Amino acid sequence: MASPTVTVVVQTRGKPIKKLPKEVQLSLNAPTQDLYNLLADASGYSIHRLRITKATDRTVIPNSPENTIEGTGLGEMAVVHVKDLGPQIAWRTVFIIEYLGPLLIPALVLFPLRPYLYYHFDSIPGPTDLQLIVCGLLTVHFLKREYETVFVHRFSNATMPARNIVKNSGHYWLLAGCNIAYWVFRPDSAAAVQQPNPALLYTGLTLFVFGEIANFNSHVVLRDLRRPGTTERGIPSGFGFSAVTCPNYFFEIVSWVGVYLVSGLSWSVLFFIVVASAQMALWAQKKERRYRKEFGDKYKRKRFVILPGLI
Known part of the structure; x- marks a missing residue:
């Protein structure tokens, strides 16, 4: 059975990031690195330049092939903050x-x-x-x-x-x-x-x-x-x-x-x-x-x- 898909709300924290989407859709079983890849491709920034945190407690979402979207506690309409760390x-x-x-x-x-x-x-x-x-x-x-x-x-x-x-x-x-x-x-x-x-x-x-x-x-x-x-x-x-x-x-x-x-x-x-x-x-x-x-x-x-x- 396919894993349920959730919509994650994306908000910029700090310096505005052009082309950053307001929402992305991900499978609950998808690795968290997929979130980084989606936002990096959309914004044109390197994944290493982005820091993504949960809006609820500001914990960093790891750029990992092993951690899953569901495992980080992200659900339907969960809000994440994206910060531009500057040139790396x-x-x-x-x-x-x-x-x-x-x-x-x-x-x-x-x-x-x-x-x-x-x-x-x-x-x-x-x-x-x-x-x-x-x-x-x-x-x-x-x-x-x-x-x-x-x-x-x-x-x-x-x-x-x-x-x-x-x-x-x-x-x-x-x-x-x-x-x-x-x-x-x-x-x-x-x-x-x-x-x-x-x-x-x-x-x-x-x-x-x-x-x-x-x-x-x-x-x-x-x-x-x-x-x-x-x-x-x-x-x-x-x-x-x-x-x-x-x-x-x-x-x-x-x-x-x-x-x-x-x-x-x-x-x-x-x-x-x-x-x-x-x-x-x-x-x-x-x-x-x-x-x-x-x-x-x-x-x-x-x-x-x-x-x-x-x-």
Whole structure:
């Protein structure tokens, strides 16, 4: 027997959307993604640019092949609100752009831009071995980030508002790129004027290598929890996941502590670590709450979300 068809009333919320139909007809058994496809085709907008909510309680109707119209509580003459989220950009593209700045900036500062940035010094000697090593570590780190973005990560959301790209990139381009490169590569920085401390150098290199490998492993574990093309997740387990909610963030910090030691304890690297750790801690706390809500008693709750014994 064919599923009953219902008429859904469509209303714009916020900025008017031209060509948006006032009503659409859908089968109760139809997936909610059909509602998105109908409205996207009629309006000429990308489905990722539309957010559809129920008028009764303002809950978001998912763009899903698995959720049904009936399952969301929509019935005959139910009202939905459609909001234009504005121009969108793919999350994968966002990450590529974010990491491109700090990938290129260190080498630019250390070599072609060096005489222009440090022109006020009486003499501008060539980069020291320690500065070259720091530049290499930064390059390796962000090359790894780019590789993971293209070949490893699976994103729960396809896009984000394009206007946010400047804000999102600023953290990496300014703090991890310009800030670190300018101060560490100065002719009078610790990495330039002090003899390398073997204890700091080799401990830093060890932490960096360990952090990068362990962080990559965590990303692979998280990738394998989500089936391609879906937003469903499993419960993460494996190295580090029994200690904290987000071991990938913990290993990221370990890696940056390695850069800090190799740099000769540069305040610019430490400043980036503090800012980045604070942001990652907020993300990890949200993820812990989401895991508890999503998996309930199946999930082993974590006391610490990012730094064992601290946060």
